[in-house]
Amino acid sequence: VVFCMQHRDQCANTGGPSIMVLDKKRKSQLISVNNSINHTIRPVNDKPGADVWSMDVTAGDCEDFALTKRKKLMQLGWSSESLKIAVAITNNGEGHAVLIAKTSEGDLVLDNRFNAIKDWRKTDLRWVMAQTGDNPKYWAKVKANVEEPQLVSAREG
Template identity: 45%
Template sequence: MKTKIVRTVCAALVASATVFSGFGVAHASSIGGLTRTPPVRPGLHLVARRATLPPFGFAGFCENQSDQCEKSGPVTMVELSRDKRLELQAVNVQVNREINYKDDSSKTDEWRAGVSEGDCDDYALTKRQRLLRAGWPSSALRIATARTASGVGHAVLVVSTSEGDLVLDNRTNVVKPWYATQLRWIKIQSQEDPRIWLAL
């Protein structure tokens, strides 16, 4: 098994945006005269606020691979059975191993699915393509953009399930809930129409 150190430098795909964490509001409660604030817990799903422009490379992607930008299946989230969870994990690991990381040039940000080399958006789109072919509905498979803890632009696949939004990321083989990724979320595809993007 080969080990890859994946540098994720996808800043060109992310427009500057105000980041909304999506975390809930904590309520103070009084116990024995002392005020305690319980830990803040996020919701299971990312909450979109309004329509926004899609990432720069997305329009070209839809023109070149239009079948990947069409709605398929009902607008729903996936019931996360053990088999479905294993399928997500397998796709994440397989694509992370199969694609050799290659940063787009500073002048181009070409989004592609089904490639042998590419950057973060290409990993995310390839994972989405594999799951669509396996019969998962497009409404549950959304590309999202974010910034890493170091401020680098990034793209991942967010899968909407009965147990929350799960993230398939080329930086790790572990499928994580959206709030456990240390990403600062920017925008995401709409569940109703893959061509429409929403601010987070």
Template identity: 35%
Template sequence: MNRPFVLLLSIVIFAGCSQTGSVATTAGITSSADLSSHGGKMELRGHAFPPPAFNAFCAAEPRLCSTRGDVKTLELTDAHMAELHAVNRAVNRRIVEQSDLQSVGREDDWRLPGKVGDCEDFAILKKHELMKRGWPASVLLLTVVTSGGEGHVVLTVRTDRGDLILDNRTDAIKEWTRAPYRFFARQSQTAPGKWDRIAAASGAS
């Protein structure tokens, strides 16, 4: 990984979560028929450093930190799509967005939230809820992005129809190439506990 990227990623992660409501709206996916024919799978560019609070989170919640498993992409059936929509909406409504500094008195604290949380806490809870429904941890990857220069965390769901994004800022589920973010890094599927750098998508928003 080159040094400028390492420095930029550190800045992105320490910046915290971007605020709800500042993302331009784009159409979401309601069924597998809405997906692009090219599949929309992320291309990776080697390893990246994990967010600073990630290791402490893994020590506290190893099951939710895990990406172990033989399944690398899940078949996206209509039933699976319905589950994604149900979990995304339910978590977005259940948790009140609040910064780590406000909720726990310190910045950059990753955890399974109760009633309040910031962007990574929403993503962690969505992973937790999908795993309870039988989804493998190996296809549910915490992912660092930026929006307007501010750091943000979403959940990437790897399917046979492409990589989909669950986000606390919208109930719409989007293909990653159509999400209004710049993608930086995600949990590695091949090296548990590590992160991979994401290549820029051609034609992405």
């Protein structure tokens, strides 16, 4: 919410589809943005007790990677509704934020720990909450032990 108050343009609904068709061009954009941001930002955790959400930084933590990726993809024409930040727990028990791109091929995770873009079900993450609807200020808990968590988009036939 603080991030949205400071960066209203990043939290505005840009219109467009909530699920992007993942054609060759869009897939290339996902791969390019994920790889370039993963190699541009130096991973550095926030100081204990201070969780600052920033973008376009030279050093930052997981949500800074996710916010920068979201901004870059929106500049390439991705709709704001198709790009959601989610919070999860890693196998090491650490809190972690990633960007999820809602596509015709499913919900794909752009994670600063890996260059590979994976379907949300094929990650090592235990989902906690994710942005919902058309307003990035609204978050919902992801129900545990269900086959289709609330953040998952419907696949197109």
